[in-house]
Amino acid sequence: MSRAEPETGAAAEAAEAVEPAASGAVAEPAVAVAASESVASGAPGRDAGPGAVAAALSLFRSELVVTLLRWRTIALLGVLAAVPLLIGIAVRIETGDGGRVGGGAEEGPAFISQITNNGLFLVFAALAATLPVFLPMAVGVVAGDAIAGESAAGTLRYLLVAPAGRTRLLLVKYATTLVFCLLATLVVAVSALAVGAVLFPLGDITTISGTRISFGDGLIRAALVALVVALSLAGLAALGLFVSTLTGSGIAAMATTVGLLITVQILGTIPQLDAIHPYLFPHHWLSFSDLLREPVQWDGIQQNLGLQALYAAVFGSAAWARFTTKDITA
Numbered sequence: 001m002s003r004a005e006p007e008t009g010a011a012a013e014a015a016e017a018v019e020p021a022a023s024g025a026v027a028e029p030a031v032a033v034a035a036s037e038s039v040a041s042g043a044p045g046r047d048a049g050p051g052a053v054a055a056a057l058s059l060f061r062s063e064l065v066v067t068l069l070r071w072r073t074i075a076l077l078g079v080l081a082a083v084p085l086l087i088g089i090a091v092r093i094e095t096g097d098g099g100r101v102g103g104g105a106e107e108g109p110a111f112i113s114q115i116t117n118n119g120l121f122l123v124f125a126a127l128a129a130t131l132p133v134f135l136p137m138a139v140g141v142v143a144g145d146a147i148a149g150e151s152a153a154g155t156l157r158y159l160l161v162a163p164a165g166r167t168r169l170l171l172v173k174y175a176t177t178l179v180f181c182l183l184a185t186l187v188v189a190v191s192a193l194a195v196g197a198v199l200f201p202l203g204d205i206t207t208i209s210g211t212r213i214s215f216g217d218g219l220i221r222a223a224l225v226a227l228v229v230a231l232s233l234a235g236l237a238a239l240g241l242f243v244s245t246l247t248g249s250g251i252a253a254m255a256t257t258v259g260l261l262i263t264v265q266i267l268g269t270i271p272q273l274d275a276i277h278p279y280l281f282p283h284h285w286l287s288f289s290d291l292l293r294e295p296v297q298w299d300g301i302q303q304n305l306g307l308q309a310l311y312a313a314v315f316g317s318a319a320w321a322r323f324t325t326k327d328i329t330a
Contacts, residue, residue: 052168055168056168056171056172059168059169059172060172060175060176063172063173063176064176064179067142067176067180068180068183072141073142073180076138076141076142076184077138077183077184077187079134079138080130080134080135080138080184080187080188080191081187081188081191082191083126083129083130083134083188083191084122084123084126084188084191084192084195084196085191085195087112087115087122087125087126087129087192087195088115088122088192088195088196088198088199088200089199091112091115091116091122091199091200092199092200095116111124111125111128111289112125114206115196115200116200117200117201117206118196118200118201118202118203118204118205118206118218119193119195119196119197119198119199119200119201119202120193120196120202120205120215120218120219120222121196121205122192122193122195122196122200123189123192123193123196123222123225123226124222124225124289124292125192126188126189126191126192127185127188127189127192127225127226127229127288128286128289130188131229131232131285131286132265132282132285135181135184135185135188135229135233136233136236136261136282137258137261138180138184139177139180139181139184139233139236139237139240140236140240140254140257140258140261141254141257141258142176142177142180142240143177143236143237143238143239143240143241143243143244143257144240144243144244144250144253144254144255144256144257144258145244145250145253145254146173146174146176146177146240146241146244147170147173147241147244147245147253147323148243148244148245148246148247148248148249148250148252148253148254149244149250149253151247151248151249151250151328152248152249152250152251153250156328157328160328166323166324167320167324170241170245170319170320170323173241173244174237174238174241174316174319177237177240177241178230178234178237181230181231181233181234181237182227182230184230185226185227185229185230185233186226186230188226189222189223189225189226193222202215203215204218205217205218205221205292207292207293207294208289208292208293209293209294211294213294221291221292224291225288225291225292228287228288228291228301228304228305229285229288231305231308232284232285232288232304232305232308233308234308234309234311234312235281235307235308235309235310235311235312235315236257236261236281236311237312238311238312238313238314238315238316238319239257239260239281239311239315240253240257241315241316241319242315242316242318242319242322243256243257243260244257244319245319245322245323245326246322261282264280264281264282265282267280268280268282268283278303279307281307281308281311283307284300284301284303284304284307285304287300287301287303287304288301
């Protein structure tokens with residue numbers, strides 16, 4: 001997807017900003033140099049004013065369209081949509097002769113043994129299977145490319161010459177990444193629900209606590225699970241955005257973000273480091289399973305969302321501090 005339209009708008013606004021005043025054309029070089037120096041040095045841009053909200057929404061819409069229509073993003077979403085299909089087909093083949101998944105209820109990803117009884121469990125199993133690897137890697141790619149990709153493409157300077165402002169642009173980039181987190185999670189959930197409805201029966205849900213709830217209540221629980229999973233990726237999104245402000249290479253930022261994700265997950269598997277495990281952002285990711293208890297257990301979910309908010313605040317602040325003081329030359 002090309003940035004032709006956003007760049008055209010930015011270029012037009014930049015041109016208007018440096019047009020000579022009616023009193024004479026002598027002011028043009030000074031205004032142009034001032035605008036250029038403001039972008040390069042990190043001086044506060046036009047972040048405030050009566051049109052700030054409208055400008056931010058316009059920039060957000062443009063950024064969202066550009067991000068979602070990239071072939072890379074479409075490919076990532078396609079892979080995520082294929083995971084539930086593969087799980088569903090594998091379970092269907094293995095249980096086609098009346099056998100059990102993996103030979104036992106405790107083998108395989110969470111909830112996978114219940115899929116044959118109720119296709120809605122494929123939603124929970126698919127989210128549990130994609131959350132450790134596929135979903136965070138997709139978010140790491142989008143977040144890592146947010147700022148560094150613009151710099152590598154040579155469009156970052158033009159975005160800042162337009163009346164965007166560094167703080168506003170950073171917030172828009174983060175908001176776009178959060179929307180991608182939600183969209184990616186919904187793609188997995190909707191694909192799993194469709195595959196589950198085709199391959200397996202649907203009906204009342206037996207919760208982890210052993211009680212039964214209606215299929216409608218199960219759908220509501222599934223929607224809440226998808227929302228919690230999306231919010232669980234907020235900390236990683238902020239980390240990726242921070243990494244993206246440190247380099248001018250989109251590929252380097254994406255690779256670093258994914259590398260940090262893998263490193264943190266490895267640290268979470270080392271028993272000798274169990275003292276730090278509760279502070280690692282993936283530690284409470286699977287707490288969404290508490291939504292399938294009756295009554296719902298909120299403690300683990302609250303700990304997860306609180307930890308994600310902490311990571312978002314720390315690395316979001318670090319990204320802002322870095323980006324607002326960074327010299328922009330491309």
